[in-house]
Amino acid sequence: MGRYVTLLRMQLRASALLAAQYRWDFLIDGALSLFWAATAVIPLFVVYTEGRASIPGWSFDEAMMVVGWFILVQGVLEGAINPGLAAVVDHIRKGTLDFVLLKPADAQFLVSTSRFQLWRVASLLTALTIFGVVFNRLGRAPALLDIGLSVLLMWVAVLTLYSMWILIISAAFYVVKIDNLNYLFTSIFDAGRWPISVFKGGLRLLFTFVVPLALMTTFPAEALLGRMGSSTLAISVSAALVFATASRWVWRKSLRHYTSASS
Amino acid sequence: MISVKGLKKHYQVKQRPPGLAAALTALFSPQTKTVKAVDGIDFDIEPGARVGFLGPNGAGKTTTLKVLSGLLYQSDGSVTVDGHVPQRRDAAFLKKIMLVMGQKQQLLWDLPPSETFELNRAIYEVPRPAFDQRLAELTELLELGDLVNKPTRTLSLGERMKCELVAALVHGPRVLFMDEPTIGLDVSMQVVMRDFIRRYNEKYGATLILTSHYMDDVAALCPRVIVIDKGQLSYDGSLEALAKKVRPEKRVTFRWSSAVDPEVLSRFGRVVSSQAGEAVFQLPQASVKDAVGKVLATLPVADLTVENPPLEEVMSELFSRSRAAQKPVEAAS
Known part of the structure; x- marks a missing residue:
């Protein structure tokens, strides 16, 4: 375990060095991160300033909480999950995954931690700012237990999202080009900025059970607002564990399918 | 050290004829064929040996190397390293x-190569003192100097390849699999790499398996060669014996002290080439002495050399013979 912490530290260091390598890239990347984090709240303003409080069961402030979680989880996806895993597709195509598989360490860990976009920390700061503003407007502070629960649910959300990404990347072992799949999921993920009650019927089922966006943004927001039931917590944790186990199994199975690129 | 018995690696590959109609048909009913990349080979390699894998492109050399290194799962047979x-x-x-x-x-x-070395040190759990010592030694042997601290993208191909070697050796491996390590390098860099690989093998007793299309690499490094062609082992032994077996002739080059009529040369044996002032004969080993004696007695010889045929030609002949002799090994399914 200690060894993997050391490896994570070294991989983070390499990402930091990489980010600092090109001065203009570094500055532009930083500015873009702040810009995207700020634009994530715009759709909500559009809906609520037209005078139609159109999300049943959610006031503007409460819906803003979901946006905060969406920004946070999206930041984790773009900063920590996607950079490393997206490189796997290239590794498979060029055959350089060989070098990862020849290392005496877990291949899934090595590829997952191979690259970070450190500027996406801006998303975390934006999300925390939103939480602060929301509670300020609500005129109260979150309960300690609710903070604890929402932190737990944040890890549940990250684990679920990471597992889904592993499942998508694993498809690259079979079909090599998965750009469309990646694009599709990124588009679907965008729906996570809305509370789940916005969606009806099939979409609601889809975003709760198949692509569990509810678990990633709505449930943590409910937890922080202090209105999440214990059954929701149990379902979230169980779902994350199921996704994690399934994705690990699929990843290992897919590795056996790896044929490497010829020299 | 390495034991391979009945190794097979077969792939299912999708196949379709050219054209739009065929492409549409293949969408709904794909045709596959079995490609037998490696089709039943056996060999054993002793610890510390240097062995060259030879074979034309697509012969199965790299596939065998990847099975030996654990990257590919074999279809059949057993492998231990x-x-x-x-x-x-x-x-x-x-x-x-x-x-x-x-x-x-x-x-x-x-990033500079030194960052990759550090990362590999952590992954392979090499203790710091051993790592520092090995890195200093490798850096000196390969004359890397300060190159390890420059970004990789700014290095030349030869410099990068040297650093690749260091990155692969920081953990002190005992078995070296090298797949065309000198490809694209200039002649002097090839010599540096060969010297380094031989010295590493001699110093640490590491076992080496090398594939290369540069026969000079194989001749300089590998006393033993294994020829793989169309997935099968067609020769296992010394390079010298292979050359003698394939091309038992000697190549004799004469330089003339005055002009010689090219028409008369064929009387002494098979002429490979004839230019102003020089002629090259290919002669059966048994008749070299006799033929050379006759040429010396009748033509104005200034100088002569007797050599084995170039290894590239030996290999080229070996592979073209095997292509002619063997049927295709793919079977449609």
């Missing part, structure tokens, strides 16, 4: 081996 089953890829096995591929790189492109 220093008592390990490579496909299990257990940490103890991976710490004993390395794979260098001339056409692929593991160095972090935008």
Whole structure:
């Protein structure tokens, strides 16, 4: 375990060095991160300033909480999950995954931690700012237990999202080009900025059970607002564990399918 | 050290004829064929040996190397490397081996090679003192100097390849798999790499398996060669014996002290080439003495050399013979 912490530290260091390598890239990347984090709240303003409080069961402030979680989880996806895993597709195509598989360490860990976009920390700061503003407007502070629960649910959300990404990347072992799949999921993920009650019927089922966006943004927001039931917590944790186990199994199975690129 | 018995690696490959209609048909009813990349080969390699894999492109050399290093699962047969089953890829096995591929790189492109070395040190759990000592030694042997601190992307191909070697050796592997390590390098860099590989092998007793299309690499490094062609082992022994077997002739070059009528040359044996002032004969070994005596007695010889035919030609002949002799090994399914 200690060894993997050391490896994570070294991989983070390499990402930091990489980010600092090109001065203009570094500055532009930083500015873009702040810009995207700020634009994530715009759709909500559009809906609520037209005078139609159109999300049943959610006031503007409460819906803003979901946006905060969406920004946070999206930041984790773009900063920590996607950079490393997206490189796997290239590794498979060029055959350089060989070098990862020849290392005496877990291949899934090595590829997952191979690259970070450190500027996406801006998303975390934006999300925390939103939480602060929301509670300020609500005129109260979150309960300690609710903070604890929402932190737990944040890890549940990250684990679920990471597992889904592993499942998508694993498809690259079979079909090599998965750009469309990646694009599709990124588009679907965008729906996570809305509370789940916005969606009806099939979409609601889809975003709760198949692509569990509810678990990633709505449930943590409910937890922080202090209105999440214990059954929701149990379902979230169980779902994350199921996704994690399934994705690990699929990843290992897919590795056996790896044929490497010829020299 | 390495034992391979009945190794087979077959792939299912999708196949379709050219044209739009065929492409549409293939969408709904894809045709596959079995490609027998490796089709039943056996060999054993002693610890510390240097062995060259030879064969034309697509012969199965790299596939065999990848099965030995645990990257590919064989379809049949058994493989052990220093008592390990490579496909299990257990940490103890991976710490004993390395794979260098001339056409692929593991160095972090935008960072200096020293960063990759450090990362590998952590991954292979090499103690700091051992790492520092080994790195200093490798850096000196390969005359890397300060190059390891420049971003990889700014290095020349030869410099990058040297750094690739260091990255692959920081954990002190005992089995070296090298797939065309000198490809694209200039002649002097090829010599540096060969010298380095030989010295590493001699100093640490590491076992080496090398594939290369440069016959000079194989001649300089590998007393034993294994020829793989169309997935099958067609020769296992010394390079010299292989050359004699394929081309038992000697190549005799004469330089003339005055002009010689090219028409008369064929009387003495098979003429390979004839230019102003020089002629090259290819002669059966038994008749070299006799033929050379006759030429010396009748023509104005200034100088002569007797050599084995170039290894490239020997290999080219070997592979073209095997192409002519063997039927295709793909079977449609």
